[in-house]
Amino acid sequence: MMSLEQQKELLLELSEIALKKVKNLGAEAFVNASVSKQFATRFSNSEVLQNYVDFQRNFSLTVVYNDKQKSTSSTNDLSEESILNLAEYVTKIAKLVPPDPMYPGMLTEKQQYPKLQLNDPNAHNIQPDDIVDKISGAIIAGEAVDQKVEGVSGNFLLVDGYSLFSSSSDVEVIYPETAIVTTLNTQAIQGDEESRSNSDFGSRTFTKLDMETESQEVAERAVNALGATSIEPGDYEVVLDHQAASTIMLMTSMATSSMQLISRRSFLNDRIGQQVFDDKLTVINEPHNPELLSSRPIDDEGLATQSFPVIEDGVLKNYSFSRLHAAKLGAIPKGCGFSFFGRSIGFPFASVMKPGNKTRDKLISEVDNGLLVTNLHYTNFVNPPLGSITGMSKDGFFIIKNGEIVGSAKNMRFTDEIPRFMKDIDIGQELRQPTSMMGIGGMVAPIRAKSFKFTSKTEH
Amino acid sequence: MDDLIAKAIDKAEKGGASFAEVRVFGYKYETVSTRDGQIESCGIYNDRGYGIRVIKNGAWGFASTAVIEENTVDEIAKLALKEAEATSKVQKNPIVLTEEPIIKDKYKTPYKIDPFDISIEDKIEILKLSDQIIMEKGDVIKSRSNGMSFYNVYMDYGNSEGTRITQEELFTGANVSAIAIANDNQSRNEGLFEMRGYEFIDKFDFEKTSDYVSKEAVILATEAQAPKSQRTNFILEPFQLGLTIHESCGHPTELDRVLGWEADFAGTSFLTLDKFGSNYQYGSDKVNLVCDPTMPYVLGHEKYDHEGVAAKKFDVVREGIFKGYQSDRQTAKIVGLENSNGNARIARYNRVPLVRMSNLYLEHDPEGPKDLDALIAETDEGIYGIGWKSHSIDDKRTNFQFAVQIAYEIKNGELGQPLKNTIYQAATPEFWGGLDMMTQEWAIEGLGPSCGKGAPHMQAMWVSHGGPYSRFKDVNIFTG
Structure with a gap:
């Protein structure tokens, strides 16, 4: 088996071969490719269910013909024959598809790609035993919190490798990346009653990933969530803790994507410069922040990534565009193109919320009669043009009275409109990075919303 | 190979x-x-x-x-x-x-x-x-x-x-x-x-x-109007019925979820092990939910699962009573079943098998109204909902809220005013307890490779669901 370094060299060699082949066929092209070693673990009820290792590779080739015809295909077969076949096939298809008059063609403007430290140099040496030891430590730490802790569950993923972008416009960027994401979900039991709590978090550096401390916090929250009482749906003041806040910000970011603008389904359509949110909300896309797991020097279309405000003092400042969407909508793309299966959309994949000056505890202390929401589950748009979303509370739902947490509540469903409940908010000062399944990063602080509508309840 | x-x-x-x-x-x-x-x-x-x-x-x-x-x-x-x-x-x-x-x-x-x-x-x-x-x-x-x-x-x-x-x-x-x-x-x-x-x-x-x-x-x-908030008869066509089956029956009967193995991401299940074999009333006696990947041409069709177990037809719910879980070889053994039900599937070569749905559907009523028109004719008042617009369900799969793309009022056995932004919300056993009429006509629809499950690597699986045009009574309908 080839080492990661050898695979990196292979990617460079194959991209050169592919681009040369496409050139010979009379077209232009760019390559998005990656190789990585991935260690993954699934654990549940304080047992490791499955440890596995994978050598991930992908080679995606986009061919542009006559500047207006485009086709993309990919393979994970990194043999020279496979790449030559790919180049031939994609070029043939690019010549067949009808031209799109709005497609901006190959990117020719010179880009200044930042040099970012995005990897853990020691990640190459990590062994399965190291990962099992770390997870075992988290399980032991969680179980030690209280006898009511029944089991620690979760998952772990370490990705260590290289990403490449190269093009027939003489661009070649290859950079190492390490990302570690993990989830802890702890169950507490007392008699017939069960509660759970959860945390998603990550790091670029294996040794900095403190699963033990996090496990203790999650376990404490699970134990505190026992004894949940049923409360009635209605309009409540809430503190949305980091994970819940992250869901709301992800839904808000989706509405700034050029895909939503093109399809006319965003509640933020035609609202640039407007005070859509509370003036305490500022969100910046910061793709050069090394702490953000989604940071990167270059987007999927070859543009250098750049920092820009998404929301500033509650005013919508920028959408995120792919190059095609920008051309169609008369905008300038800012290096946030995100591609999948030949489609490119814009997305602020590295958003960071500007923290406020109150601690999370201070936010809670200012609530007379409300709820602390740890996590939101299965949140989806109900009516995208209104920004209406629905979802469930999960993993720790607490009652606040006179500024103090006085107990736990049974989970409820919320259905509300983002521009309504985000109009009167306060922001906490502690930034965290709850990791998401979508590979989209974000640093968020807790949010206190004056009014948040819960519409139905559950028995747990 | x-x-x-x-x-x-x-x-x-x-x-x-x-x-x-x-x-x-x-x-x-x-x-x-x-x-x-x-x-x-x-x-x-x-x-x-x-x-x-x-x-x-x-x-x-x-x-x-x-x-x-x-x-x-x-x-x-x-x-x-x-x-x-x-x-x-x-x-x-x-x-x-x-x-x-x-x-x-x-x-x-x-x-x-x-x-x-x-x-x-x-x-x-x-x-x-x-x-x-x-x-x-x-x-x-x-x-x-x-x-x-x-x-x-x-x-x-x-x-x-x-x-x-x-x-x-x-x-x-x-x-x-x-x-x-x-x-x-x-x-x-x-x-x-x-x-x-x-x-x-x-x-x-x-x-x-x-x-x-x-x-x-x-x-x-x-021209469509938003529906008024009401509790009424609600008819679903096979695709949206299928999505409702997927979320409220398919996921909670996956045995790995029941054992807590998906708690960190997808959630767990209200159909806990104590309900298995205990004649738990999942729905009305008209509810027969069957897993059958042996059915050809439907998207969830396969002859073997990805652990090499032959696909089989089995009851998940029969006459309203919860009967069986979807399982793989390991989860089946843990709960004392003799055999796997053949639900182990992977989405890519580099993923471990998980318990997944294949083809899960509601059986039609051979004595029910012949088709949709006949079912509507049997309905004095209600709403007919078509197509997926939005879905959400809690981690134990009891409280769900779905929206349909378009709906129509039913009055005196006829379709009337078109409706937009129509949402139905229910608790799973309550909703399935309200199934009171189904057509003879039925269809299975493929949802595409769109069922996401598994962490840290989400696996998108191709599944199919469906059944007859089905009427549920006293459903909570509102707009949003």
Whole structure:
């Protein structure tokens, strides 16, 4: 088996071969490719269910013909024959598809790609035993919190490798990346009653990933969530803790994507410069922040990534565009193109919320009669043009009275409109990075919303 | 692949594995799509490789590679064993699997036309015509999209018990979408999949589908009203019924969820083990929910699951009583079942199998109204809901809230006013307890590779669901 370094060299060699082949066929092209070693673990009820290792590779080739015809295909077969076949096939298809008059063609403007430290140099040496030891430590730490802790569950993923972008416009960027994401979900039991709590978090550096401390916090929250009482749906003041806040910000970011603008389904359509949110909300896309797991020097279309405000003092400042969407909508793309299966959309994949000056505890202390929401589950748009979303509370739902947490509540469903409940908010000062399944990063602080509508309840 | 599989199993066993299985797995995926009259995507995506899963010292280990060459087997097997050894240091309960028959077979899902043999030009031509039909509905249509996709999925499977299976699946999907903006901003779309070849494109009928999808988008944006909040009879067509089955019956009867193995991401289940075999009342006595991947042509069809277990038809709910879980070899053994129900599936070569839905549906009523018209004629008042718009359900799968794309009022046995932004919300047993009438007519619809499950690597699985046009009484309806 080839080492990661050898695979990196292979990617460079194959991209050169592919681009040369496409050139010979009379077209232009760019390559998005990656190789990585991935260690993954699934654990549940304080047992490791499955440890596995994978050598991930992908080679995606986009061919542009006559500047207006485009086709993309990919393979994970990194043999020279496979790449030559790919180049031939994609070029043939690019010549067949009808031209799109709005497609901006190959990117020719010179880009200044930042040099970012995005990897853990020691990640190459990590062994399965190291990962099992770390997870075992988290399980032991969680179980030690209280006898009511029944089991620690979760998952772990370490990705260590290289990403490449190269093009027939003489661009070649290859950079190492390490990302570690993990989830802890702890169950507490007392008699017939069960509660759970959860945390998603990550790091670029294996040794900095403190699963033990996090496990203790999650376990404490699970134990505190026992004894949940049923409360009635209605309009409540809430503190949305980091994970819940992250869901709301992800839904808000989706509405700034050029895909939503093109399809006319965003509640933020035609609202640039407007005070859509509370003036305490500022969100910046910061793709050069090394702490953000989604940071990167270059987007999927070859543009250098750049920092820009998404929301500033509650005013919508920028959408995120792919190059095609920008051309169609008369905008300038800012290096946030995100591609999948030949489609490119814009997305602020590295958003960071500007923290406020109150601690999370201070936010809670200012609530007379409300709820602390740890996590939101299965949140989806109900009516995208209104920004209406629905979802469930999960993993720790607490009652606040006179500024103090006085107990736990049974989970409820919320259905509300983002521009309504985000109009009167306060922001906490502690930034965290709850990791998401979508590979989209974000640093968020807790949010206190004056009014948040819960519409139905559950028995747990 | 037999040599590679045999070598891998031999290597694993010599390295101390008490069980080993090898999956050479891959897919070829072609997509052609347009948006607002221009090609949005057009290409082929190939992904293939193999994975070795072993049990050593009572623990699982798994390793995989995209390089399907015999000279990689030694290292991949060694890595799988190393993973198992690491796990076994903290393993409390050794892995035990159900005993299953040894199978040697080759199977290919039936199809008439290989979609990969059809030219791109022909495919684009169909999409252009579809786009033209949508565009003809006028300026109120603000965004249009359509597409077709084709998947060839193959698996060579072998295990140390002697099972060797080659299975190849071919499935096709098509979709049309229109967004209309007038009094309101509304969308309407249709997207279906079947385990068929290019002949499904004819069955989907882009011309007819594009016509009604765009007409209904216009109706939604111009004349549809929001429903008033009410509790009433609610009729679902097979696709939206299928989505409701998927979320409120499919996921909670996955045995790995029940055991807590998905708690960190997808959640758990209200159908806990104490309800199994206890005559738990899941729904009304008309509810017969059946898992049957042996049914040909539906998207969830397969002859074998990805642990080499023969697919089988089994009851999940019979006459309203909860009867059975979807399981794999490990989860079935844990709860004392003799055999796996054959629900282990993977989405890629480098993923471990999880308990997944295949083809789960509601049985029709052979004595019910003949078809939708007859069912509506039997309904004094209510609402008929069509198509998926939004869905959400809690982590134990009890409290759900779904929205349909378009609905119609029913008054005195006839369809009336079109309705937009129609939402139904219920608790699972309460909703299924309200099933009181179903048609004889039924259909199974493929949801595409869109069922997400599993962390840290989410696996998108292709599933099918459906059943008859079904009426549920006293459903909570509102708008939003």
